Amino acid sequence: MANPFRKYIVNKLVWYVIAFFVAITLNFFLPRLIPGNPVDVLVSQFLRSGGTGAGANKIYQAFIAQFGLEKPILVQFGTYVLNIFRGNLGQSFSLYPARVTTLIGQALPWTLALQLPAIIIGWILGNMLGALAAYKRGVFDRTLFVSSLAMSSIPYYAFAIILLYLFAVVIPIFPAGGGYSFGVTPSLSLHFIGDALTHYTLPFLSLILIAIGGQAVGMRSMAIYELGSDYVNYSTGLGVREERILAFVFRNAMLPQVSGLALSLGTLVGGALITEIVFSYPGIGTLLFNAITANDYPLIQGVTLLIIVGVLLANFLVDIAYGYIDPRIRTARMGER
Amino acid sequence: MRRPHGLLWVAVGALFLLLPVLSWAGGTKEQNGAMTAPGGLPRNETVYTGGFQWGPPTNFNPLSGNPAWPTGGDGSMGGNGVGFIYETLFMFNILDGSYAPLLGKSMEWTKPDQLTVTLQPGAMWQDGQPLTAKDVAFTFDLGKRFSLSYSPMWDYVSKVTAVNDHTVQIDLSKVNQGAVAQYVATIYILPEHIWSKIADQGQQALLAETNFAPVGSGPYKLKTYSPQQVVLEQASSYWGSSLYGMPTPKYVAHPIFKSNDDGNLALKQGDLDWSQQFVPNVWTIPNVKTWYDHKPYYVPGSIPMLVINTQKPGLNNPLVRRALAYSINYPLIAQTAMSEYSIPAKSSLIIPTGYESKYYDQSNVDKYGWSYDPAKATDILQNQLHATKGSDGVYVLPDGTKLSFTIQTPYGWTDWMAACQVVSQSAKAVGIDISTRFPQAPEDISDVQTGNFDMGVFYVAGVGPASPWLRFQNIMDSRGVPPEGKTAFWDYGRFSDPAVAPLLDKAAASTTENQKKEYLGELDKLFMQQVPAIPLMYRPLVFYEFNTTHWTGFPTDSNPTAPPLFYISDLWHLQPK
Numbered sequence: 001m002a003n004p005f006r007k008y009i010v011n012k013l014v015w016y017v018i019a020f021f022v023a024i025t026l027n028f029f030l031p032r033l034i035p036g037n038p039v040d041v042l043v044s045q046f047l048r049s050g051g052t053g054a055g056a057n058k059i060y061q062a063f064i065a066q067f068g069l070e071k072p073i074l075v076q077f078g079t080y081v082l083n084i085f086r087g088n089l090g091q092s093f094s095l096y097p098a099r100v101t102t103l104i105g106q107a108l109p110w111t112l113a114l115q116l117p118a119i120i121i122g123w124i125l126g127n128m129l130g131a132l133a134a135y136k137r138g139v140f141d142r143t144l145f146v147s148s149l150a151m152s153s154i155p156y157y158a159f160a161i162i163l164l165y166l167f168a169v170v171i172p173i174f175p176a177g178g179g180y181s182f183g184v185t186p187s188l189s190l191h192f193i194g195d196a197l198t199h200y201t202l203p204f205l206s207l208i209l210i211a212i213g214g215q216a217v218g219m220r221s222m223a224i225y226e227l228g229s230d231y232v233n234y235s236t237g238l239g240v241r242e243e244r245i246l247a248f249v250f251r252n253a254m255l256p257q258v259s260g261l262a263l264s265l266g267t268l269v270g271g272a273l274i275t276e277i278v279f280s281y282p283g284i285g286t287l288l289f290n291a292i293t294a295n296d297y298p299l300i301q302g303v304t305l306l307i308i309v310g311v312l313l314a315n316f317l318v319d320i321a322y323g324y325i326d327p328r329i330r331t332a333r334m335g336e337r
Numbered sequence: 338m339r340r341p342h343g344l345l346w347v348a349v350g351a352l353f354l355l356l357p358v359l360s361w362a363g364g365t366k367e368q369n370g371a372m373t374a375p376g377g378l379p380r381n382e383t384v385y386t387g388g389f390q391w392g393p394p395t396n397f398n399p400l401s402g403n404p405a406w407p408t409g410g411d412g413s414m415g416g417n418g419v420g421f422i423y424e425t426l427f428m429f430n431i432l433d434g435s436y437a438p439l440l441g442k443s444m445e446w447t448k449p450d451q452l453t454v455t456l457q458p459g460a461m462w463q464d465g466q467p468l469t470a471k472d473v474a475f476t477f478d479l480g481k482r483f484s485l486s487y488s489p490m491w492d493y494v495s496k497v498t499a500v501n502d503h504t505v506q507i508d509l510s511k512v513n514q515g516a517v518a519q520y521v522a523t524i525y526i527l528p529e530h531i532w533s534k535i536a537d538q539g540q541q542a543l544l545a546e547t548n549f550a551p552v553g554s555g556p557y558k559l560k561t562y563s564p565q566q567v568v569l570e571q572a573s574s575y576w577g578s579s580l581y582g583m584p585t586p587k588y589v590a591h592p593i594f595k596s597n598d599d600g601n602l603a604l605k606q607g608d609l610d611w612s613q614q615f616v617p618n619v620w621t622i623p624n625v626k627t628w629y630d631h632k633p634y635y636v637p638g639s640i641p642m643l644v645i646n647t648q649k650p651g652l653n654n655p656l657v658r659r660a661l662a663y664s665i666n667y668p669l670i671a672q673t674a675m676s677e678y679s680i681p682a683k684s685s686l687i688i689p690t691g692y693e694s695k696y697y698d699q700s701n702v703d704k705y706g707w708s709y710d711p712a713k714a715t716d717i718l719q720n721q722l723h724a725t726k727g728s729d730g731v732y733v734l735p736d737g738t739k740l741s742f743t744i745q746t747p748y749g750w751t752d753w754m755a756a757c758q759v760v761s762q763s764a765k766a767v768g769i770d771i772s773t774r775f776p777q778a779p780e781d782i783s784d785v786q787t788g789n790f791d792m793g794v795f796y797v798a799g800v801g802p803a804s805p806w807l808r809f810q811n812i813m814d815s816r817g818v819p820p821e822g823k824t825a826f827w828d829y830g831r832f833s834d835p836a837v838a839p840l841l842d843k844a845a846a847s848t849t850e851n852q853k854k855e856y857l858g859e860l861d862k863l864f865m866q867q868v869p870a871i872p873l874m875y876r877p878l879v880f881y882e883f884n885t886t887h888w889t890g891f892p893t894d895s896n897p898t899a900p901p902l903f904y905i906s907d908l909w910h911l912q913p914k
Contacts, residue, residue: 034780035780036778036780036782037779040778041778046486047796048796049409049413050878052798052803053811054489054492054826055412055413055487057489058485059484059485060824062402062483063402092395094392094403095393095395096395097396097545097547098395177595178595186563290392295779
């Protein structure tokens with residue numbers, strides 16, 4: 001049993017490695033297709049602070065050399081790939097000389113703190129609600145279905161703006177943006193945590209409510225499908241206890257939900273980009289957005305590399321988990337041999 | 338069926354309620370980014386300033402491409418933070434053209450091509466080492482050894498020597514006293530005993546140096562920095578305290594806002610004392626004052642310029658450019674784009690007020706210049722160009738060229754975007770079709786520099802010792818300008834005229850004011866006849882506004898103890914309320 005399973009994993013692994021290399025190649029070339037030059041941002045800052053044309057020329061030359069942009073593109077690509085395997089993501093252009101790893105390290109905790117609870121709690125609550133609705137049916141089911149459908153149809157960024165407008169502008173209960181108030185230095189004090197939580201509430205709610213909606217709809221459909229299947233009718237006819245049947249039903253219905261969760265977790269690193277921008281939240285999304293507007297190649301590459309790794313890893317783990325949980329998949333693979 | 342998840346419901350419900358409760362328990366209530374508890378700095382000993390730093394501070398190295406406040410603007414007018422941590426030799430006053438002493442005591446042109454600078458006695462670094470002419474020569478030499486923002490100084494200078502501990506001698510290779518004086522007044526002097534080691538490692542190391550513990554000669558040291566603010570603290574001793582006195586505030590803090598709106602809100606609420614930001618309708622805000630207490634409120638320091646690509650068919654005809662110049666509604670631009678902070682732009686490249694006023698010739702402008710006059714524009718189009726108006730209202734030249742162009746400026750630079758829109762509307766009213774384009778900043782800069790544009794609003798040199806000569810050089814000097822497709826750093830419109838170069842050189846080499854005025858007048862006349870660019874409005878070098886709620890004594894027009902630039906001298910006479 002172990003050998004065919006190992007073959008299954010190895011087979012998957014090879015494809016993932018190929019996907020990884022394709023991804024990092026695109027990762028390198030795509031940002032360079034954006035018109036404009038990373039050094040031009042530095043030049044514009046210089047001009048804005050009163051500098052003159054001749055000085056801008058010097059800055060331009062100096063930083064083209066500093067960033068290695070005058071080397072042939074394939075040499076730059078080679079250096080980039082080698083550095084990835086050394087763990088060196090380089091230094092940001094627009095925030096020179098800050099290291100990309102440092103910048104990502106500063107922004108990542110904010111994104112994780114925002115997304116992880118929202119995704120996981122949203123998943124748990126959504127699935128519970130969906131399963132409950134499928135089981136109870138009637139009025140509860142109808143109201144839940146309609147409201148969940150509505151929630152999941154609203155684009156998450158539109159919902160973010162609506163929440164911001166309602167609860168930060170019209171009724172100013174929550175702050176309009178930022179990770180924490182000005183003048184407050186990040187520390188592990190109650191003051192700071194409380195302050196951070198005030199800023200956390202609206203973005204968190206904007207994500208979790210939509211997650212709940214989406215999961216509820218999905219789970220409800222799966223549960224209804226399972227509840228109407230042959231083995232349920234047969235077991236009920238045989239007199240099997242309800243709890244036992246439901247245990248099987250929900251286990252089967254969960255399968256796609258589990259893969260959905262894994263994929264959400266994999267892409268969470270990309271950040272709910274627009275949510276973060278709407279709330280000026282200092283996470284990965286804002287970091288990536290600023291990097292793109294400044295043509296900051298190393299930073300763009302660093303963040304997208306993180307996303308690539310996250311997505312591929314999540315997909316890979318889901319494939320493994322599926323192969324393990326669902327015997328049909330394993331046997332199907334073996335049947336092909 | 339059992340409901341085990343009943344408990345779960347309670348738990349989840351509690352979580353949802355807990356969030357807001359926790360946040361109100363500990364957090365400080367605040368609205369829209371304004372500051373309340375400012376991290377523990379005593380309010381009556383802290384001056385909050387803003388508008389210079391918009392991103393997280395990544396280095397305090399004046400030589401890098403993006404130094405954080407207050408180490409930025411090295412070698413340029415409008416430099417932010419002159420005299421806080423690092424000091425320059427002098428502080429140029431854009432109103433009267435005088436050089437206030439700082440590290441330098443006096444400077445004299447001993448010969449037309451030799452400048453002698455005498456340093457103040459007793460100058461010292463914050464680590465106790467003496468500051469001598471050797472440090473000055475070293476700092477200037479860095480521009481020769483490496484590619485730095487002030488390296489162009491060496492286009493005019495052949496040698497900088499430390500004659501003795503207190504005297505620096507600068508020998509020119511090409512006489513251009515204004516340009517050299519500009520560099521002398523704006524370069525931050527660096528300690529040789531710290532920077533020579535870094536410089537010896539090469540250009541890469543020099544530019545990559547983060548300098549998070551800067552050792553300067555000024556009265557302030559760096560206390561803390563974070564992505565949210567930069568805080569300076571008074572040093573224990575300052576060599577210039579007997580000469581200039583210690584600046585009053587013990588702390589100077591610069592909060593880093595995400596946008597103009599956050600900063601303007603803080604200014605309104607008194608959380609910012611001294612701000613460099615575009616604030617619409619500043620005269621309506623209580624307690625907020627500007628340099629002038631009447632229009633235009635701010636001192637003109639630069640001219641956002643409509644640069645025209647003179648190689649483009651249609652725009653290559655000076656008459657077309659002149660017609661365009663007559664059609665633009667300058668009063669409307671001053672009113673809307675600049676929120677009344679500018680008088681309507683005159684057609685000269687010389688700013689009519691302040692330091693440049695002594696070169697400004699109104700009769701020259703009246704004779705050769707233009708003003709907002711759509712009738713005159715139509716007259717030029719129809720009678721001098723013999724263009725015919727098409728059925729869509731757009732003129733077509735006799736050779737078939739349709740007068741249809743684009744104007745561009747970076748997206749997000751709202752006052753310039755507004756100016757572009759006024760230009761577009763004004764031109765449309767006369768029969769020239771101009772559509773607006775707002776690409777991202779890097780793309781726009783690249784377009785303008787490579788000549789890949791029709792018209793664009795862009796920077797030219799502001800007021801300084803080298804102006805207005807430098808402005809003429811920026812717009813009209815075709816020497817050193819590569820053809821379209823390659824990056825240029827001045828004369829983006831690729832304008833060229835053989836009369837320009839000799840006039841520029843003569844103006845640069847003039848040693849008397851009268852001579853200079855004469856040559857600049859000739860250049861201005863040529864400019865107004867050929868119209869390679871159009872001045873759209875006047876903009877201050879830096880927006881100088883302050884809130885009197887916590888501090889009084891900021892210099893103003895009625896109390897001009899220092900110029901409306903953010904020099905250290907603005908803090909010498911402050912008093913807390």
